[in-house]
Amino acid sequence: MSQTYTIHIDGVAIQALPGQKLIEAADAAGIYIPRLCHKRGLEPFGACRLCTVLVNGRPGTACTTPVADGMVVENDIESLREFRKQIIEMLFVEGNHFCMFCEMSGNCELQAMAYRFGITAPRYPYIWPHREIDASHPDILIDRNRCILCGRCVRASRDIDGKHVYDFVGRGAHKQIAVNAAARLADTNADVTDEALNVCPVGALLKKRTAFQVPIGRRLYDLKPIGSEIESDGSTRID
Amino acid sequence: MVTTKDKTRRIVISPVTRVEGHGKVSILLDEENNVQQARLHIVEFRGFERFIQGRPYWEMPVAVQRLCGICPVSHHLCAAKAVDRLVGGEQLTPTAEKMRRLMHYGQIFQSHVLHFFHLCSPDLLFGFDADPKIRNVIGVAAKYPDLAKQGIFMRKYGQEVIRLTAGKKIHGTGAIPGGINKNLSIEERDELLADLDQMIAWSLGAVKIARDYTMDHIEIAKLFGSFESNHLSIVRGDGAMDLYDGGLRAIDRDGKKIFDQVDNQDYLSYIAEEVRDWSYMKFPFIKSIGPENGWYRVGPLARINTCDFIDTPEAESARKEFMAVTQGKPNHMTLAYHWARMIEVLHAIEKIAELLHDPDLQGTDLVVRGDRRDEGVGILEAPRGTLFHHYRINKDDQVTMCNLIVSTTSNNEPMNRAVQRVAQDHLSGKPEISEAMLNHVEVAIRAYDPCLSCATHAMGQMPLSVILVDANGEIIDEKTKQ
Numbered sequence: 001m002s003q004t005y006t007i008h009i010d011g012v013a014i015q016a017l018p019g020q021k022l023i024e025a026a027d028a029a030g031i032y033i034p035r036l037c038h039k040r041g042l043e044p045f046g047a048c049r050l051c052t053v054l055v056n057g058r059p060g061t062a063c064t065t066p067v068a069d070g071m072v073v074e075n076d077i078e079s080l081r082e083f084r085k086q087i088i089e090m091l092f093v094e095g096n097h098f099c100m101f102c103e104m105s106g107n108c109e110l111q112a113m114a115y116r117f118g119i120t121a122p123r124y125p126y127i128w129p130h131r132e133i134d135a136s137h138p139d140i141l142i143d144r145n146r147c148i149l150c151g152r153c154v155r156a157s158r159d160i161d162g163k164h165v166y167d168f169v170g171r172g173a174h175k176q177i178a179v180n181a182a183a184r185l186a187d188t189n190a191d192v193t194d195e196a197l198n199v200c201p202v203g204a205l206l207k208k209r210t211a212f213q214v215p216i217g218r219r220l221y222d223l224k225p226i227g228s229e230i231e232s233d234g235s236t237r238i239d
Numbered sequence: 240m241v242t243t244k245d246k247t248r249r250i251v252i253s254p255v256t257r258v259e260g261h262g263k264v265s266i267l268l269d270e271e272n273n274v275q276q277a278r279l280h281i282v283e284f285r286g287f288e289r290f291i292q293g294r295p296y297w298e299m300p301v302a303v304q305r306l307c308g309i310c311p312v313s314h315h316l317c318a319a320k321a322v323d324r325l326v327g328g329e330q331l332t333p334t335a336e337k338m339r340r341l342m343h344y345g346q347i348f349q350s351h352v353l354h355f356f357h358l359c360s361p362d363l364l365f366g367f368d369a370d371p372k373i374r375n376v377i378g379v380a381a382k383y384p385d386l387a388k389q390g391i392f393m394r395k396y397g398q399e400v401i402r403l404t405a406g407k408k409i410h411g412t413g414a415i416p417g418g419i420n421k422n423l424s425i426e427e428r429d430e431l432l433a434d435l436d437q438m439i440a441w442s443l444g445a446v447k448i449a450r451d452y453t454m455d456h457i458e459i460a461k462l463f464g465s466f467e468s469n470h471l472s473i474v475r476g477d478g479a480m481d482l483y484d485g486g487l488r489a490i491d492r493d494g495k496k497i498f499d500q501v502d503n504q505d506y507l508s509y510i511a512e513e514v515r516d517w518s519y520m521k522f523p524f525i526k527s528i529g530p531e532n533g534w535y536r537v538g539p540l541a542r543i544n545t546c547d548f549i550d551t552p553e554a555e556s557a558r559k560e561f562m563a564v565t566q567g568k569p570n571h572m573t574l575a576y577h578w579a580r581m582i583e584v585l586h587a588i589e590k591i592a593e594l595l596h597d598p599d600l601q602g603t604d605l606v607v608r609g610d611r612r613d614e615g616v617g618i619l620e621a622p623r624g625t626l627f628h629h630y631r632i633n634k635d636d637q638v639t640m641c642n643l644i645v646s647t648t649s650n651n652e653p654m655n656r657a658v659q660r661v662a663q664d665h666l667s668g669k670p671e672i673s674e675a676m677l678n679h680v681e682v683a684i685r686a687y688d689p690c691l692s693c694a695t696h697a698m699g700q701m702p703l704s705v706i707l708v709d710a711n712g713e714i715i716d717e718k719t720k721q
């Protein structure tokens with residue numbers, strides 16, 4: 001029988017396996033740590049900082065931090081809730097997010113996160129950056145207005161599709177998602193069946209002509225908040 | 240509203256209240272207080288057409304709802320009709336077409352009810368020159384509580400129809416390219432059936448109120464803001480009123496057809512828009528007649544005038560009674576819009592009843608697709624009149640051109656005529672300009688139920704202006720409220 005660690009998250013004792021990342025151990029125990037760039041099945045990336053928790057009193061990202069025996073973790077506390085809100089609000093003002101006519105509305109993780117945190121309007125001024133759309137591919141649309149630079153598509157294309165269609169270019173405010181061609185997605189080997197098209201948390205990387213097919217009321221986050229798919233009395237909790 | 244006098248007479252024209260959105264009227268008086276000129280100004284930004292350049296076409300039916308918070312469903316469906324053409328899906332399945340129609344009749348119903356019970360009833364019940372302290376919707380609620388209650392419940396019913404077909408009361412997503420994304424479940428249908436009889440009864444009552452009002456004031460109505468004009472709408476192939484789909488028909492002042500059953504895709508061969516230097520809003524006209532005399536009215540009055548009959552029994556008998564007033568000739572009375580509007584409320588609820596009893600609404604065949612096109616036009620009859628949506632797309636599915644003609648733009652010239660007429664009849668040569676007189680001008684505008692936020696394509700922002708004009712036509716002062 002393999003060795004297990006015991007860690008505490010917000011006072012709840014749970015089991016963890018050596019080699020696990022903190023976010024995975026929390027998931028298994030039914031404890032939700034908010035995240036955007038992390039997605040099960042993809043390499044940890046540590047880009048968005050939304051999963052920041054206090055590990056033995058010091059901040060760290062739960063998606064990249066390996067578990068260690070006896071760890072004491074603080075997650076759902078006021079200071080971190082406030083910090084996460086700020087991150088979400090910044091993401092909203094840094095892009096051009098028009099939820100009211102976005103085809104991902106109701107299925108969008110960023111929007112759902114804003115609802116979960118009770119954000120009605122960002123405290124920061126909107127930047128309204130100029131961002132390009134790439135509609136060149138017959139079946140795929142890139143709308144950079146909505147990209148939050150989570151890198152999920154980069155990892156999925158590289159590690160699952162084995163293609164390396166997407167990558168980042170530029171730095172700081174000029175960083176953006178780019179394609180592995182001189183200019184256009186149409187000139188890459190991207191295909192509508194790529195796994196990369198299923199991982200975008202927002203409406204930035206889309207399959208064309210599939211919009212609005214699910215009626216309001218039956219979309220992913222219409223009835224239950226994001227995170228509720230994880231929250232439970234997980235089997236790895238220690239009473 | 241204020242009137243002030245000094246050496247040069249000047250007049251403060253108040254913003255037009257109780258219309259959806261905002262506008263301003265300028266009335267120019269000479270030294271004897273005779274009206275030299277009266278105009279309704281609406282600023283048209285066309286910001287939306289620019290905003291959607293480059294967006295994928297399937298966003299249009301949802302995105303256009305940003306144009307207007309008042310009749311978003313009309314824009315939603317009209318854009319969907321245009322987009323149907325782009326995907327070769329204009330032959331909708333019965334379930335899709337009937338769901339969309341249900342949505343549309345719900346919109347007509349709630350919009351007309353709002354206008355009649357909330358925006359116009361104060362003028363009709365208390366008189367145009369009653370004390371403005373009473374002449375408002377609160378006054379109506381105090382004096383006629385039953386009526387106020389009906390207005391609220393009828394509007395709510397229309398909104399429920401919209402919610403159950405579009406998914407939400409505003410910014411719904413029901414209509415998608417080539418169809419609809421949901422049908423109506425049995426539970427949803429039964430929810431709407433529960434109050435149906437009450438809605439029909441109240442709609443009959445509303446027609447009676449509007450008819451009695453018009454007939455009791457028929458001598459006033461014949462004159463008030465009245466003028467002869469052409470009329471335009473879509474009608475069904477057999478000439479029946481059809482608010483959702485049909486060919487374009489225009490008639491002249493005597494009822495003679497100017498054109499009939501015009502293919503929607505071909506509207507630009509029949510209608511053009513004129514630009515005038517004093518207005519930011521365009522003036523559409525019938526090409527074969529020209530800009531001078533080719534302008535036309537749209538909306539409930541135009542539709543009752545253009546159609547040969549209504550295919551629901553109660554509304555048809557109301558239409559016959561309406562047409563008898565003018566011996567079957569087109570009715571040109573601005574105040575008759577109210578009666579016509581209530582006949583449409585009755586028609587809409589009769590149609591809703593018909594649809595709710597149709598099992599096609601529970602069908603599961605929701606979307607069709609055919610050969611792709613790069614251009615599409617959608618036309619329907621929105622509550623305020625004929626609505627045109629026209630899109631062109633590139634091979635990458637992005638919108639490259641968008642042209643919208645909204646009902647209020649078509650009614651631009653008619654509203655200006657009504658304003659002129661009322662100003663001449665009620666203000667000219669009077670020593671003092673009173674609030675009541677100015678309200679007469681507003682009553683004439685309100686009869687058209689103009690939606691200024693739509694007309695301006697301004698995406699929700701429409702500053703409200705008050706201007707001061709002196710005898711020399713100089714603007715002395717201008718105040719703007721956001």
Ligand code: SF4
Nearest residue numbers: 147148150151153200
């Ligand atoms: S396109 Fe989507 S998945 Fe890719 S980086 Fe942007 S937000 Fe993330």
Ligand code: FES
Nearest residue numbers: 035037048049063
């Ligand atoms: S989820 Fe951990 S940094 Fe994004």
